[in-house]
Amino acid sequence: MLSKEKNDQLCKTGPNTPMGKLFRCYWIPALLAEELPEADCPPVRVQLLSEYMVAFRDTEGRLGLIDEFCAHRCVSLWFGRNEDSGLRCPYHGWKFDVNGKCIDVPSESPEFCTNIKLKSYPLVEKGGILWTYMGDPENQPPLPEYEVCNMPADQRFISKRHQESNWLQALEGGIDSSHVSFLHGHNLESDPLFKGAKGNKYNMADLKPKFEVEDYEGGLMIAARRNAEDEQHYWRITPWLMPFFTMVPPRGDYPVHGHFWVPIDDKNCWAWSFDYKPNRPLTDQEREAMEQGAGIHCAYIPGTYTPKANRANDYLMDREAQKQGLTYSGIEGIAIQDSSLQESMASIDPETGERVAWGGICDRTYEMLAPTDKGIMMARRKIFNAIEALENYGELPEGVDPEHHKVRSVSVLLPKDQKFLDGAKEAVRVKQDEPHTSV
Numbered sequence: 071m072l073s074k075e076k077n078d079q080l081c082k083t084g085p086n087t088p089m090g091k092l093f094r095c096y097w098i099p100a101l102l103a104e105e106l107p108e109a110d111c112p113p114v115r116v117q118l119l120s121e122y123m124v125a126f127r128d129t130e131g132r133l134g135l136i137d138e139f140c141a142h143r144c145v146s147l148w149f150g151r152n153e154d155s156g157l158r159c160p161y162h163g164w165k166f167d168v169n170g171k172c173i174d175v176p177s178e179s180p181e182f183c184t185n186i187k188l189k190s191y192p193l194v195e196k197g198g199i200l201w202t203y204m205g206d207p208e209n210q211p212p213l214p215e216y217e218v219c220n221m222p223a224d225q226r227f228i229s230k231r232h233q234e235s236n237w238l239q240a241l242e243g244g245i246d247s248s249h250v251s252f253l254h255g256h257n258l259e260s261d262p263l264f265k266g267a268k269g270n271k272y273n274m275a276d277l278k279p280k281f282e283v284e285d286y287e288g289g290l291m292i293a294a295r296r297n298a299e300d301e302q303h304y305w306r307i308t309p310w311l312m313p314f315f316t317m318v319p320p321r322g323d324y325p326v327h328g329h330f331w332v333p334i335d336d337k338n339c340w341a342w343s344f345d346y347k348p349n350r351p352l353t354d355q356e357r358e359a360m361e362q363g364a365g366i367h368c369a370y371i372p373g374t375y376t377p378k379a380n381r382a383n384d385y386l387m388d389r390e391a392q393k394q395g396l397t398y399s400g401i402e403g404i405a406i407q408d409s410s411l412q413e414s415m416a417s418i419d420p421e422t423g424e425r426v427a428w429g430g431i432c433d434r435t436y437e438m439l440a441p442t443d444k445g446i447m448m449a450r451r452k453i454f455n456a457i458e459a460l461e462n463y464g465e466l467p468e469g470v471d472p473e474h475h476k477v478r479s480v481s482v483l484l485p486k487d488q489k490f491l492d493g494a495k496e497a498v499r500v501k502q503d504e505p506h507t508s509v
């Protein structure tokens with residue numbers, strides 16, 4: 071349980087909020103590279119951390135992320151003309167470069183532009199993602215080193231979907247592995263990106279896993295322990311890196327996957343989902359399955375990043391499938407099983423103070439956490455401590471240092487008397503070209 075004040079502190083990420091300041095210490099995924107595919111292509115609206123921006127790739131191929139609204143009379147520059155090394159507002163023709171600097175006001179002499187500049191942030195391509203850093207330029211860290219960012223294009227697949235909820239309830243789904251055996255249990259044996267892995271049988275045979283959580287550079291290692299044969303435990307180890315990165319433990323030789331949970335505003339977030347294999351290209355079948363929405367990805371309304379199954383159509387709920395046990399919740403696919411429940415979480419209506427569904431920010435004054443929520447409890451505590459250290463001492467949080475990004479998820483069988491981080495000490499570190507440790 072969290073008080074309303076504490077909950078708001080974690081959930082709200084606008085400028086000058088405590089959590090907003092924390093987020094602005096990190097490089098954040100802003101767009102898929104495919105959204106700005108070539109020089110002078112159409113600009114794209116970007117909303118992150120409750121700020122409105124527009125991104126474009128200019129004639130020289132340079133990337134820009136600037137204030138969405140024109141410096142003249144606040145028109146959205148999404149309507150702009152991307153031409154001759156800048157984005158030109160279609161209202162009266164003012165033109166801005168990738169750094170937000172005004173470079174032409176056709177109705178005035180050249181000196182008129184001199185001091186006109188829009189807010190802008192760096193936008194850099196790495197690993198198929200366009201990253202931005204929205205914080206103090208003096209503290210800008212080196213580019214991210216999550217293993218997926220260093221994969222060649224044929225070894226990775228990255229998608230993003232719009233989720234109508236606050237970022238924190240999405241993240242908390244990513245570090246709550248106890249729901250997998252229930253909500254996603256049926257998918258383990260039907261999904262083309264999971265079925266047949268040896269580890270699945272341990273998941274389904276032991277529905278009372280024990281959770282152990284260890285502090286780790288950059289975040290936490292969250293481990294679920296299940297009984298296995300021959301005096302062994304089957305461990306599934308999920309790294310969480312501050313503030314928004316989680317990685318699902320692998321299954322067999324399938325690609326390994328994970329997420330970035332990125333706030334759009336306080337009631338919406340991007341669920342970024344990636345798969346990769348460090349030691350081989352993805353097969354055609356794997357890539358096709360991902361494109362069709364298998365594994366942790368989803369099918370979309372064409373031309374958008376909005377899932378085809380969404381709140382407006384009750385996520386295509388199939389009560390018959392639920393009754394027959396074809397799916398546990400009646401909803402098809404892991405991503406939508408998660409988003410349907412996370413979007414439904416009870417909120418408080420700010421005007422009436424009453425509980426309502428679909429309000430976006432989960433009201434944690436009513437929740438009742440269980441021992442399986444240990445990872446969630448420790449992650450919240452770690453974020454609170456980081457907020458305090460940043461506010462009071464200007465201390466940069468863990469996970470800003472790219473060295474912290476070089477972690478892996480693991481699934482492994484260990485002797486019953488071995489501690490999980492002793493047994494998996496090497497396996498949780500990135501090793502170039504080597505596959506993940508996986509059962």
Ligand code: FES
Nearest residue numbers: 140142143159162
């Ligand atoms: S509002 Fe953009 S040029 Fe006038």
Ligand SMILES: [Fe+2]
Nearest residue numbers: 243249254408
């Ligand atoms: Fe899930």
